[in-house]
Every structure is written in C-alpha cells, then in structure tokens.
Amino acid sequence: MQDGMFTAALIGQPNVGKSSLFSRLTGVGVISSNYAGTTVEIDEAVIVRKGDKVRIYDLPGTYSMSGNSDDENVVLKMVKNSDIDTVIVVADATNLQSSLVLCMEVIELGLPIILAINKVDEAYKKFNTDFKALENILGVSVIPVSARTSEGVDALADAVCDGLGKVSSFKVRYNDHLEAAISELTPLLGTTRFNSRGTAVKLLEGTKSFADDVDAHAVAITLELRNIYEITNDESSDVAIARDRYSFSDATVRKIQFKDNSAMTRKDKLSEILITPSTGMPILIGVMFGIFLAIIYVGSFLDQIVDGAYEFLVGNTLIDFGLNHGGELGETIMKGINGSILALFTLVIPYILVFYIILGVLEDSGYLPRAVVLLDRTMHRFGLHGGAFIPMMVGLGCNVPAIMATRSIQSRREKIIITALIVICVPCSAQLAIIFGIVGQYSGILYSFAILVVVLALMFVLGLTLNRFLKKEPSNLAMEIPDLELPTIKNILFKTWDRIKDFFFIAFPLIVVGSILLEIALKYNLLGFIIDPLSFLTVVMLGLPASLIIAFIAGVLRKEMALAMLIVIALSVGISDLTLFMTPDQFFIFGLVMAIYMPCLATVAVMWREIGWKETIVVSALSVGTAIAIGSIANLFLTIF
Amino acid sequence: MISGSREDYLIEILRMTKGEGKVKTNDLANKLKISPASVSEMIKILSDEGFVKYAKYRGAELTASGLEYATKLRRKHDLMERFLTDVLDMEPDAAHEEAHKMEHAISDESAYRMCRIIGAPANDDCKSCVEYGISKEGCNINTKLSDMKQGQTGKISHLKCDVPATIKKLISLGFVPGREVYIYSNISKSGPKVINVGNATFALDSETASSVFVEIGDD
Numbered sequence: 128m129q130d131g132m133f134t135a136a137l138i139g140q141p142n143v144g145k146s147s148l149f150s151r152l153t154g155v156g157v158i159s160s161n162y163a164g165t166t167v168e169i170d171e172a173v174i175v176r177k178g179d180k181v182r183i184y185d186l187p188g189t190y191s192m193s194g195n196s197d198d199e200n201v202v203l204k205m206v207k208n209s210d211i212d213t214v215i216v217v218a219d220a221t222n223l224q225s226s227l228v229l230c231m232e233v234i235e236l237g238l239p240i241i242l243a244i245n246k247v248d249e250a251y252k253k254f255n256t257d258f259k260a261l262e263n264i265l266g267v268s269v270i271p272v273s274a275r276t277s278e279g280v281d282a283l284a285d286a287v288c289d290g291l292g293k294v295s296s297f298k299v300r301y302n303d304h305l306e307a308a309i310s311e312l313t314p315l316l317g318t319t320r321f322n323s324r325g326t327a328v329k330l331l332e333g334t335k336s337f338a339d340d341v342d343a344h345a346v347a348i349t350l351e352l353r354n355i356y357e358i359t360n361d362e363s364s365d366v367a368i369a370r371d372r373y374s375f376s377d378a379t380v381r382k383i384q385f386k387d388n389s390a391m392t393r394k395d396k397l398s399e400i401l402i403t404p405s406t407g408m409p410i411l412i413g414v415m416f417g418i419f420l421a422i423i424y425v426g427s428f429l430d431q432i433v434d435g436a437y438e439f440l441v442g443n444t445l446i447d448f449g450l451n452h453g454g455e456l457g458e459t460i461m462k463g464i465n466g467s468i469l470a471l472f473t474l475v476i477p478y479i480l481v482f483y484i485i486l487g488v489l490e491d492s493g494y495l496p497r498a499v500v501l502l503d504r505t506m507h508r509f510g511l512h513g514g515a516f517i518p519m520m521v522g523l524g525c526n527v528p529a530i531m532a533t534r535s536i537q538s539r540r541e542k543i544i545i546t547a548l549i550v551i552c553v554p555c556s557a558q559l560a561i562i563f564g565i566v567g568q569y570s571g572i573l574y575s576f577a578i579l580v581v582v583l584a585l586m587f588v589l590g591l592t593l594n595r596f597l598k599k600e601p602s603n604l605a606m607e608i609p610d611l612e613l614p615t616i617k618n619i620l621f622k623t624w625d626r627i628k629d630f631f632f633i634a635f636p637l638i639v640v641g642s643i644l645l646e647i648a649l650k651y652n653l654l655g656f657i658i659d660p661l662s663f664l665t666v667v668m669l670g671l672p673a674s675l676i677i678a679f680i681a682g683v684l685r686k687e688m689a690l691a692m693l694i695v696i697a698l699s700v701g702i703s704d705l706t707l708f709m710t711p712d713q714f715f716i717f718g719l720v721m722a723i724y725m726p727c728l729a730t731v732a733v734m735w736r737e738i739g740w741k742e743t744i745v746v747s748a749l750s751v752g753t754a755i756a757i758g759s760i761a762n763l764f765l766t767i768f
Numbered sequence: 769m770i771s772g773s774r775e776d777y778l779i780e781i782l783r784m785t786k787g788e789g790k791v792k793t794n795d796l797a798n799k800l801k802i803s804p805a806s807v808s809e810m811i812k813i814l815s816d817e818g819f820v821k822y823a824k825y826r827g828a829e830l831t832a833s834g835l836e837y838a839t840k841l842r843r844k845h846d847l848m849e850r851f852l853t854d855v856l857d858m859e860p861d862a863a864h865e866e867a868h869k870m871e872h873a874i875s876d877e878s879a880y881r882m883c884r885i886i887g888a889p890a891n892d893d894c895k896s897c898v899e900y901g902i903s904k905e906g907c908n909i910n911t912k913l914s915d916m917k918q919g920q921t922g923k924i925s926h927l928k929c930d931v932p933a934t935i936k937k938l939i940s941l942g943f944v945p946g947r948e949v950y951i952y953s954n955i956s957k958s959g960p961k962v963i964n965v966g967n968a969t970f971a972l973d974s975e976t977a978s979s980v981f982v983e984i985g986d987d
Contacts, residue, residue, distance in 0.1 A: 190940035195933070224966035225942045300860050302846050303867070333932070355783050359839045360846070362945075366927055369939040374946050377966065402953050402962060500971045503960045512973060513960065537933060604960050604973040605937050 132173070134182045134210060135287050137243075138202060139217030140229055141188030141535075142609050144245045146170075147274035147618075148217060149185035152284055157185060160490035160622075168531070169205060176288040183287070184211070187534075190225075192232045193334045197534040203336055206238065207320055213292030214240045215283070220250035220271070221610070223384060227376040228369075231299050234265065236329075237322030239292040241268050243283050248273040249610070257383040264379055266295035275615075298324070301371045304360060305331065308352040315345040331356075332365040394611045401497045402608075411498050414489070418523075419579070422481050423563050423572060429477035430564065437469060459650060462698050463642040467691030471638055474564035475687045476630055479524075479556040483623040486524055490622075491614035495520060496606055503604050509590030510597065512604035515545045522549040524556050524626060526730040530737055539738075540600040544593045546738050550726045551750045552586035554578075557686035558722050565690060566718035570711035578719050581757065585723070589753075630687070638691045641681060645692060649674070649699040668755065669720065670762040671713055672696070679720070685727050693717070712765045716758050724754030773868075776800070777810055778819060778838040782830045790827030844879050845871040851882050911984055913943075914961065914977035918954040922982035923947070929979035942966055943980050 137145045146157045153172035170185040186205055187198040194200040206214065216233055218226030223244070233240055242265065250256060262269040268291045272279035286292075301309065312327040319326065319340060329337040330349040338346050356364040400406045449461025489495055495517050503513030514536065522529030529549050533542045554562060567575045648654050654677060662673040674696045682689030697708040709717070726734065726747060734743040780799060784791040793811060797804040815822040819834030830838075848867035852858045858866070874882075910925045924945050929935050942965050943949075952969060953962040960973045972980075 193936065193940065195936050195940060222967040225968055228942070303849055303864050304842060304846065351783055351786075354786075355779060358782065358835070359779060359842050361839065361843065362926065363935070365939060366935065366945060369944040370946050373942065373944040377947065380966075399953065404956070404959075496971070500960050500962060503971070503973055504956075504958065507973075513971070537937070603934060603937070603976040604971055605941055605976050606971050607941070608962060608969040608971055 135213040136184040143219040236325035426478035463646040463695040466694040475560040478560040487619035510594035522553040569714040668759040720758040775838040913980035914974040922984040
C-alpha cells in the first residue's frame with residue numbers, strides 16, 4: 128500500500144511491451160518503441176475500477192532481478208523499498224523461455240505476482256499455448272493479453288484490482304550442491320522484503336545489491352560457498368543457477384507450447400536483407416540520406432504551407448495592434464513577437480515534425496537494432512559498440528532522452544564518450560531546423576550539408592581522441608534483435624506529439640517573453656555591456672554582427688530561442704528581410720557554431736545527473752571552445768577565398 | 769549438507785583451510801557435528817588413501833588427488849541426479865538419495881556416456897570428460913561461439929571469461945549452458961554475430977561471443 132492506495136508494478140524483460148500495456152491499462156500515454164531499453168524511468172498512473180483506486184507503475188525492462196546496470200537497479204530498488212502489493216510480470220508469448228526465467232526469479236523472492244503474457248496475437252500465428260497448464264505449474268494467475276489488440280487487458284485490470292496477485296509456493300529445484308548451499312545460507316538471513324530462499328539464491332549468484340542488505344557473516348559464508356562450489360564443480364554458482372532455471376523454463380515451454388508453423392516468413396527474409404552487410408549497408412546509408420532529404424524537402428514544403436496560412440490568417444494583425452495601442456514601441460515589440468512566432472512555427476516545427484515521424488517509424492519497425500549490428504565494427508574504433516547508434520539517433524531529436532538512454536549501458540567510460548559525442552556532434556532537432564531551415568534557405572542546401580560533414584568529421588576526431596585518452600574498459604555489444612513489426616499510425620502520432628509538445632507549451636511562451644524583453648532592451652540600448660566586450664568574439668573571430676551574441680546566449684536556454692532572437696535583432700535594426708541582415712557566409716557560420724556549441728540548460732541538467740558535474744563542465748566547455756574554434760576557422764577560410 | 773560421507777570431509781577441509789594451512793580435528797568435528805573420535809578415524813582412512821596429509825597436533829590438509837577425487841564425485845552426483853530426474857523421470861528427493869549411492873560406483877566412461885544421453889555437451893573443464901572423452905575419442909569437443917559458421921547449431925557447454933560482468937550479461941540474455949544456439953547471421957570474422965537462443969535473437973560482438981563455448985550439433 129502506498130498512501131493507502133493499492134499499488135501494482137509492471138516488471139518484465141526489455142521489449143516485451145510493458146509500456147504499450149501500461150498505456151492500454153491506464154490510458155496514460157508513455158513512449159514505447161520496438162527495441163530494448165526504451166523506458167529508463169518510472170512512469171506512474173492511477174486507474175479507477177469498480178470504485179477502487181489502484182496505482183500502477185511502469186518500470187524499465189530488466190533481464191533479471193540482479194541490477195546489472197543503472198536501469199536494472201531502478202527496478203530492484205523499486206520492488207525492494209516501496210510497498211508494491213502486486214508485481215505484474217509481463218512476459219512475451221513469442222519468447223516465453225526467457226520471460227519465464229524472470230518470472231521464476233520474482234516468485235522465488237516471495238513477491239505476490241500476476242503473470243501477464245503479452246503479444247498473444249503474434250503468438251497465435253506461430254504457436255498453440257496452454258496457458259491453463261502454465262498456471263498450474265507456476266501456481267499464479269496467468270492472463271494472456273495483447274497490448275496491440277487490447278485482448279485480455281480488461282481481464283488483467285480486473286485481476287489486479289481484485290487482488291489476484293499471490294505469493295506462489297513454486298520452487299525451482301537446483302542441483303543438490305546448490306540446494307545444500309542454499310539451506311546453509313537461509314538460516315543466516317533475517318526477514319526482509321524478500322524471502323530468505325530467494326535472497327540466498329541471489330547471494331549465491333553473487334548479486335552485489337543483495338549482499339549490501341545482509342550482515343557481514345552471511346556475506347563471508349556466501350563467499351566461501353561460492354568459492355567451494357566453483358572449485359569443486361568446475362562451474363561458477365551463478366552459471367549453475369542460471370542453467371537450472373533455463374533448463375526448467377525450456378522444459379516447461381516444451382510442455383505447454385507447440386509450434387504451428389516454422390516456415391520462413393516474409394518478415395524473416397526482410398530482416399535478413401537488412402542485416403546482411405552487402406545489402407544492409409547501402410540501405411542504411413539510404414535511410415540516413417532519406418532522413419535528411421525528407422527534413423529538407425518535406426520540411427520546407429510544410430514551412431511554406433504554414434507560412435502561407437499564417438500570412439492569410441494573421442498577416443499584419445499583431446503588428447497593427449501594436450502600432451495602434453503602443454505607438455512606435457508597441458509596433459517594434461509586436462514585430463519582434465510576430466517574427467519569432469513565425470520563426471518557431473515555420474522554421475522550427477515543420478522540420479522537427481518530419482524528423483520525429485521518421486524516427487517513430489524507425490523505432491517501431493525494429494529497424495534500429497539491425498542498424499546497430501551493421502555499425503558495430505565502426506563504433507568499436509571509438510571505444511563504443513553499435514548500441515551507441517540508438518542514443519545518437521534519439522539525439523537527433525533531443526539530447527535529453529538520448530543521454531538518459533545511456534543508462535542501459537554498463538560501462539561508465541562508454542556513457543561519457545556517447546554523451547560527449549551526442550552533446551557536441553549530434554545536432555538536435557532544433558539545431559537541425561537551424562541547419563536546414565535557416566542555413567538551407569539563406570545560404571543554400573549545400574551549406575547545410577557542409578555543416579553535417581563538419582560535425583561528422585568532428586565526431587570521428589572527438590571519438591578517436593576520447594577513446595585514446597579515457598582509461599580502457601571492455602565495451603561489448605550484446606543486444607536483442609526484436610522481430611520486425613509494422614508501425615501503427617496511432618503510436619507514431621502519439622509519440623510525435625509527446626515529443627514536440629514542449630515546443631508549444633515551453634518554447635512558445637519563452638519566445639514571446641524573450642522577444643519582448645529583448646526588444647525593450649535593444650530599444651533602450653541596455654545590452655551594450657554584453658555586446659561590446661564580446662564583440663571581438665562575434666565580429667573579429669566569427670565575422671558576425673556584434674548583437675548576435677544575444678542570440679547565442681539565448682540559445683543556451685533552448686536552441687530555437689537563438690533563431691527567434693536572431694529575427695528580433697534583425698528587426699530591431701529595421702531589417703525584416705533576413706537576406707539583407709547577413710550574407711550567406713554569415714548564415715553558414717551562425718548555423719555551424721549553433722550546431723556545435725553549448726548544450727541547452729535541460730541537457731546540462733540531465734548530463735549532471737547521469738555522468739557527474741566534472742564531466743558536465745568539461746563537455747560543456749569543450750563544446751563552446753570547439754564551436755568558436757571551428758567557426759573562426761570557417762570565417763578565416765571564407766574571408767580568404 | 770549432504771549426509772556425512774568422504775567427499776564431505778574433503779570439501780569441508782578444503783573450505784576450512786581455504787586452500788592453505790591445516791585444520792584441527794576438533795574444529796572439523798564441530799563443523800560437521802560429528803564426534804572427534806569418528807572424525808579422527810575417517811581422517812586416518814583418507815590419509816591412508818592419500819587424499820589428505822595429516823600430522824598429529826597440527827591438523828589435516830587436502831592433497832591434489834583429494835581435491836580431484838572430491839570434485840569428480842560431485843560432478844558424478846550432479847550427473848546422476850540429472851539423469852534420474854530428466855531421463856528416468858524420478859522424483860527429485862528419491863533421485864537425490866539414489867544419486868548419492870551411485871556416484872561412487874559409476875566409472876568415468878559410463879559417466880561420459882550418460883552425459884551424451886542427457887545431451888550435456890562434453891566439457892574440457894570436466895575431469896571425467898577430459899579423462900575419458902577427450903583422450904579416448906581424441907576429438908575437439910567444443911568450439912567458441914565466435915568461431916561458428918552461419919547456419920550452424922549447437923548446445924552451449926560452458927561460459928569462460930575473466931570479466932564477471934560479461935558472464936552476468938550473457939547469463940541474463942539466456943546464453944546458459946545446456947541451451948541450443950543457432951547462428952542466424954555471421955557478418956564477418958571479427959564482426960558481430962546474430963544468434964538465436966530459445967525463441968530470442970541477439971547480436972553479440974565476437975569478443976563477447978568468444979566467452980561462450982558450444983558443442984556443435986550434427987547438421
């Protein structure tokens with residue numbers, strides 16, 4: 128019970144569809160994709176059923192109850208500390224063997240559970256499954272569900288609300304030597320949230336987080352028992368425990384699930400084409416180019432439509448309103464607001480929208496893990512493995528979830544390298560909007576691609592350098608490849624909206640307020656104390672108008688703010704056509720510097736939390752320094768030639 | 769504890785000495801909850817057999833052949849237990865009792881052959897396999913997962929790696945001894961492998977895959 132409310136949590140291995148099921152159960156949308164590790168934080172919702180309120184948590188996916196990485200630890204802490212009345216173990220009907228192993232672990236720890244077997248719609252196509260038999264074997268309620276078709280979701284909600292979750296007396300029987308060790312250890316363990324047999328098994332597996340909770344004597348005996356087992360059985364106890372669990376699980380699945388057909392489907396063939404380098408690599412390159420081309424062409428098409436609509440619907444209303452009610456100052460302020468709104472809705476949102484729709488399709492189809500396989504060898508040069516590709520793709524949208532996605536990575540070294548590369552070299556969607564929307568429009572598409580080439584080159588240099596100077600740690604690819612799936616329009620639209628809504632609710636008000644403040648400040652020359660001392664940087668080194676420093680500073684708040692401020696600054700000197708404000712070369716340099724420099728505040732905050740303050744300061748300083756250096760070199764180069 | 773038997777003594781001695789030093793008869797008696805007199809008697813027998821080295825007033829220590837004897841017995845016990853439950857479908861408790869009696873009687877050769885019936889892959893870490901399987905049949909009994917070819921199937925025999933985190937990761941993904949694997953795609957010699965295990969598909973890079981040892985099945 129938590130605040131007197133019945134509480135349940137969804138636990139399951141990665142990519143079994145916990146988040147989709149959570150959305151179906153609670154009606155609260157959370158982001159779900161077709162690859163392991165989409166959820167790294169805890170989501171929470173309250174459902175009301177037959178007048179009772181029940182709180183439900185969605186937890187990150189975990190392969191085991193051992194807390195092997197940051198996101199797996201989140202799960203362990205959650206079930207350990209809080210008062211969860213029922214654990215809903217979510218299994219994947221198409222991969223029951225692995226799911227059952229996790230289920231056995233949860234049962235063994237003595238937690239009250241309900242077993243929800245998800246993706247039954249997929250399983251019906253391949254297998255015949257006897258759920259009743261499974262219920263009898265495990266001694267818990269088994270509920271077949273499908274988050275895709277909603278089958279069984281009501282039954283699951285009822286089961287949770289009716290308190291059908293129960294502690295099962297089912298036991299995995301380990302080999303005699305392990306059982307002997309378990310019985311020796313059990314009496315030494317006090318009562319905790321978990322039962323003593325389960326804790327003993329976890330200790331014998333060598334799980335650190337469990338060793339922290341028992342007294343030193345039990346820890347010493349555990350160590351002895353583990354050593355003896357390893358010496359005399361030629362196998363470590365954790366492998367032996369896993370062996371017995373899997374052999375039981377495999378045998379159980381053989382008893383309850385029968386294959387209907389095993390012919391190679393079209394999906395399998397497509398999967399093979401995507402994953403074989405000779406065909407997959409050209410496809411991957413095509414996909415990446417396709418993304419950028421779509422952003423440019425579909426983005427600018429939408430840009431024109433919105434622009435036209437705005438012209439038609441709003442036109443000069445805002446500016447006239449300012450002139451009529453506030454005289455000259457009113458007009459200037461309204462021009463600023465008008466300009467920056469236009470910038471947000473025409474230059475930023477169309478491009479971001481296109482990117483997120485494509486990202487959604489790539490995520491839900493299961494394509495990304497296949498690209499990971501193809502890129503693995505290249506990534507090893509940077510001390511990373513192919514898995515880093517996914518946070519980087521997410522980073523093309525927004526750096527914040529991208530950095531959080533590194534939680535599923537075990538090695539701290541890798542986390543730091545990936546974070547630095549994402550922050551410095553991967554332009555986020557707002558930066559992409561500047562690169563394609565502004566630079567593309569005012570300098571030309573070739574300049575946009577030149578910026579991409581520069582950041583890509585920078586990524587190579589930075590990656591190789593970091594790999595060389597950070598202390599070596601093993602970095603290994605071990606990732607699940609999910610089945611390919613046809614994305615649903617509903618989920619894509621939901622994800623896209625969830626990801627761009629901040630632009631409406633946070634960026635939009637910020638831009639309006641920022642524009643007003645900036646207009647007033649510029650009008651009364653209040654910003655000289657910032658603009659003048661830094662003019663060496665802007666004018667001499669970067670060859671840009673001195674006042675642009677304001678745009679750079681505003682860009683720390685949010686990247687698209689820089690764009691809005693650029694327009695306000697141009698308007699304040701009486702220029703409404705941006706081509707007259709800066710030359711194509713200057714737009715290029717502006718875009719280049721913006722693409723690299725300083726992470727926004729939200730990114731700094733999440734970096735601080737995930738990799739520590741020292742590294743955050745180093746990465747931030749590095750991004751500012753690199754941006755200025757590359758911008759200056761580009762300026763020098765363009766001035767000479 | 770498995771009820772008092774010779775290998776229990778040997779293992780308890782190993783455990784109490786942690787591989788070095790000696791253990792006193794009285795300490796051993798306390799630990800095993802057996803009278804010091806019968807402990808002395810047993811130690812004398814074990815000493816005559818060359819499994820322990822014993823000196824009066826100083827205590828007993830395990831010899832190399834003692835360790836080998838105990839280890840082999842434990843493995844044979846595990847094997848008998850699994851054979852009785854998995855193949856003969858006996859109840860676990862009854863299997864335990866019977867395995868306890870049979871572990872002493874069974875030869876290396878029949879242990880090795882029983883392993884084959886269960887489908888447990890031969891293992892070059894296993895003493896019975898090494899003595900009988902490898903030397904008699906002269907075959908290379910297991911291959912690294914990283915060296916397998918596309919389309920090959922096999923059964924995982926054991927995991928071996930110096931980095932505990934890698935073993936933990938492999939276990940959690942289901943790369944566990946006794947399970948079947950199938951090489952779905954082998955990108956290149958040093959590139960990642962795409963492997964089916966159970967109904968799941970994983971990509972492992974070759975370094976990780978080289979920690980998994982497999983007995984290749986008949987194609």
